[in-house]
Amino acid sequence: MMTSPSFQPTPSIPFELRQSPIQGLGAFATRRIRKGARIIEYIGERITQAEADVRYDDESMERHHTFLFNLDDDTVLDAGTVHNESRYINHSCEPNCQSLIDKGHIHIYALRTIEPGEELTYDYAYERTPEMDDDAEGLYVCRCGTPSCRGTILAPEKKAPARRKKAASKAKRSAKAPSKSKAASKSKSSPKPASKSKAASKSKSQATSRSKSAGRGRRAAS
Numbered sequence: 111m112m113t114s115p116s117f118q119p120t121p122s123i124p125f126e127l128r129q130s131p132i133q134g135l136g137a138f139a140t141r142r143i144r145k146g147a148r149i150i151e152y153i154g155e156r157i158t159q160a161e162a163d164v165r166y167d168d169e170s171m172e173r174h175h176t177f178l179f180n181l182d183d184d185t186v187l188d189a190g191t192v193h194n195e196s197r198y199i200n201h202s203c204e205p206n207c208q209s210l211i212d213k214g215h216i217h218i219y220a221l222r223t224i225e226p227g228e229e230l231t232y233d234y235a236y237e238r239t240p241e242m243d244d245d246a247e248g249l250y251v252c253r254c255g256t257p258s259c260r261g262t263i264l265a266p267e268k269k270a271p272a273r274r275k276k277a278a279s280k281a282k283r284s285a286k287a288p289s290k291s292k293a294a295s296k297s298k299s300s301p302k303p304a305s306k307s308k309a310a311s312k313s314k315s316q317a318t319s320r321s322k323s324a325g326r327g328r329r330a331a332s
């Protein structure tokens with residue numbers, strides 16, 4: 111798959127792809143990556159939300175597995191077709207990277223200093239849609255195995271503004287504070303553009319008559 115015409119290799123990435131204990135191929139640092147470093151752009155085919163729904167029917171999958179990443183309310187990047195190495199960076203509930211959207215591009219950044227050999231991960235924070243029930247948790251199961259694993263790659267349910275504070279302070283915290291904050295919601299929803307589009311797309315799918323799975327199964331920037 112990595113030799114297909116839709117694979118666009120990135121020159122001089124600081125990681126290699128190999129078998130991961132989390133899932134399939136993973137991305138492992140080949141050199142020290144400093145905190146805050148931009149590691150790679152998440153590349154994908156730019157398609158509409160509607161097209162993404164047509165391409166992938168979550169209900170028919172036993173376990174959700176796509177490479178959709180929400181860019182904004184209208185656009186999704188599908189790395190199931192056009193992609194680069196970023197597609198292989200696995201999800202973790204205790205990630206060492208985060209994804210941020212800037213001017214129509216998604217990049218993966220180091221949340222802390224990462225040593226050679228460490229697997230790179232970020233929180234996929236899959237969007238929750240209004241119709242999701244408990245079954246959805248099973249469809250989007252997480253096996254990252256970290257102490258604070260929430261069991262699903264769905265974003266934590268929105269509760270209080272308190273989480274934002276937590277997330278922000280977590281992001282600021284230094285590399286050497288591993289699993290202190292147990293169930294703390296991780297880098298999750300630092301107040302980035304994505305949370306806005308999350309809310310927006312939610313109301314949109316409520317307002318229109320899209321199919322039941324509409325809007326499901328997208329990664330969202332943290």
Ligand SMILES: [Zn+2]
Pocket residue numbers: 202203204252253254255256258259260261262
């Ligand atoms: Zn997990």
